[in-house]
Amino acid sequence: MKVFIHGFYGAGNAGDDAILHAIIDRLKQINPNIDIAVSIRSKNIQAYFGEESIDYVLGTDIASVSRIIKESSLVIVGGGGLFQDYNSFEPENLFLRQKGAINYYSYPIIVAKMLNIKVMLYAVGIGPLTSSESQTAMKWIADNVDEITVRDRQSYNLLQKLGVTHHVLSADPVIKLESVQVKLPKNLAKSTGLKVGLNLRNWSYASEKLKKLEHQLIPLLNNLATAHPIHYYIFPFNNLPSEEEKAKQLAIQLIGKVDIIPYTVSPQEYKYYFKQMDFLVAMRLHASIFAIYEGVPSIGISYDDKVSLFYEEHKLEKYCFSLYEGNFTELHQLLLDCIKRPNYHKSMLKDKLALLLEREEENKRVLIRALENGVKNDE
Numbered sequence: 001m002k003v004f005i006h007g008f009y010g011a012g013n014a015g016d017d018a019i020l021h022a023i024i025d026r027l028k029q030i031n032p033n034i035d036i037a038v039s040i041r042s043k044n045i046q047a048y049f050g051e052e053s054i055d056y057v058l059g060t061d062i063a064s065v066s067r068i069i070k071e072s073s074l075v076i077v078g079g080g081g082l083f084q085d086y087n088s089f090e091p092e093n094l095f096l097r098q099k100g101a102i103n104y105y106s107y108p109i110i111v112a113k114m115l116n117i118k119v120m121l122y123a124v125g126i127g128p129l130t131s132s133e134s135q136t137a138m139k140w141i142a143d144n145v146d147e148i149t150v151r152d153r154q155s156y157n158l159l160q161k162l163g164v165t166h167h168v169l170s171a172d173p174v175i176k177l178e179s180v181q182v183k184l185p186k187n188l189a190k191s192t193g194l195k196v197g198l199n200l201r202n203w204s205y206a207s208e209k210l211k212k213l214e215h216q217l218i219p220l221l222n223n224l225a226t227a228h229p230i231h232y233y234i235f236p237f238n239n240l241p242s243e244e245e246k247a248k249q250l251a252i253q254l255i256g257k258v259d260i261i262p263y264t265v266s267p268q269e270y271k272y273y274f275k276q277m278d279f280l281v282a283m284r285l286h287a288s289i290f291a292i293y294e295g296v297p298s299i300g301i302s303y304d305d306k307v308s309l310f311y312e313e314h315k316l317e318k319y320c321f322s323l324y325e326g327n328f329t330e331l332h333q334l335l336l337d338c339i340k341r342p343n344y345h346k347s348m349l350k351d352k353l354a355l356l357l358e359r360e361e362e363n364k365r366v367l368i369r370a371l372e373n374g375v376k377n378d379e
Contacts, residue, residue, distance in 0.1 A: 015286030
């Protein structure tokens with residue numbers, strides 16, 4: 001049996017790579033003999049760091065993707081926040097320029113269903129869907145795939161609102177991805193004082209809000225570093241040049257001890273680096289997941305609902321701040337309290353993780369059903 005996984009892999013993003021690793025681990029746990037093919041965004045950037053043998057195909061190469069799908073018994077699309085229209089949606093260009101997320105993630109589904117091959121949406125995030133065309137397309141996609149798990153309650157409710165009834169509430173698979181202990185970089189292994197992780201990202205859809213955040217946040221961080229023995233560690237979380245440059249610019253503006261920890265290792269090893277922090281300030285969802293599921297308090301900066309939803313589902317709302325509201329006084333107070341009472345904030349994570357860990361098992365249950373039903377008639 002062959003399974004084809006379509007997502008945003010091999011683009012240098014630690015979160016996407018972690019999702020892929022978690023899905024492959026789950027597949028091999030269920031059936032070690034499954035053959036796996038994965039769509040990737042670049043032939044030059046490693047997407048999977050594990051030991052399994054994987055076939056790769058460029059996700060933009062429609063002919064090659066179609067060939068792989070024809071050889072497969074199950075197509076998995078996911079995980080992550082795939083179905084949204086931040087970049088618009090142009091159904092008339094579905095197989096041409098593939099502009100927008102819905103185009104890119106839906107075309108393999110159409111090919112698979114025309115070939116009578118099973119499709120599972122795996123731990124996906126849905127939304128925002130701002131146009132009626134996007135909503136109609138999402139309804140059509142959801143109605144025609146065989147299995148759906150969604151990673152958050154807002155995605156679940158959105159599908160319900162669209163009239164979808166066969167989807168299952170699960171959780172992001174990365175919460176189950178175990179970190180791997182490795183030799184730490186010297187600047188991380190020999191640090192003294194408080195280790196504070198930082199993760200900011202570019203976000204072109206609210207660039208002015210992001211500038212305002214940075215204008216307020218950086219002086220706060222510098223004031224804290226003046227008063228306390230802090231070593232800042234910047235985690236770009238993405239090895240794209242633009243993200244690396246952002247990390248460098250942040251490092252230049254911070255005072256005291258500052259180091260950049262680039263994403264040059266496996267997601268599991270990178271996750272282990274997060275385990276060394278006393279606390280984290282992060283925009284990216286999976287940066288918060290890496291920290292919190294290693295027992296490290298994280299303060300989220302929500303640029304998208306997926307970030308705030310993650311904190312809400314853990315009943316950690318007070319640890320999340322909206323990029324669009326600018327509650328900098330409260331943020332400063334929480335940062336200061338994390339410095340003064342690190343053990344207290346670590347204790348706040350206890351008993352908060354069990355719900356989603358249990359809910360993530362739904363991905364396995366539904367995947368087993370998809371695999372059982374995914375054997376083609378001629379096999």
